[in-house]
Amino acid sequence: MSEEEQFEAAIQRAVDSGAVDMALAVGFGVAGLIFVCLFVVLPWMFLHYLTKARSNSGLSQDEERMLEEIWRASRTMERRIETLERLIETEPKKSAQTMRQDTGDRIQ
Numbered sequence: 001m002s003e004e005e006q007f008e009a010a011i012q013r014a015v016d017s018g019a020v021d022m023a024l025a026v027g028f029g030v031a032g033l034i035f036v037c038l039f040v041v042l043p044w045m046f047l048h049y050l051t052k053a054r055s056n057s058g059l060s061q062d063e064e065r066m067l068e069e070i071w072r073a074s075r076t077m078e079r080r081i082e083t084l085e086r087l088i089e090t091e092p093k094k095s096a097q098t099m100r101q102d103t104g105d106r107i108q
Contacts, residue, residue: 001009015021059067
């Protein structure tokens with residue numbers, strides 16, 4: 001028996017035993033899974049998260065309210081700091097020695 005005849009006989013035995021059918025089924029299953037993943041699942045995920053990002057692009061009412069409160073508090077704080085700076089600038093300059101004596105600290 002030649003090599004070619006042996007090869008054909010081996011293929012025929014595989015077909016008869018069902019091994020080839022199983023290999024084809026697995027191959028088609030894997031190919032189908034890849035097709036579904038690439039052309040169904042991947043675009044669906046992309047479009048899903050794109051839509052979700054567009055719907056969440058603005059601030060909610062609570063976030064807007066909180067932002068407004070923070071802005072008002074920062075304006076108030078800014079005015080207080082400006083007032084403190086004006087008060088500090090208008091006080092007469094004291095030397096470090098005089099300030100220590102006023103507070104009761106001793107120089108060592």
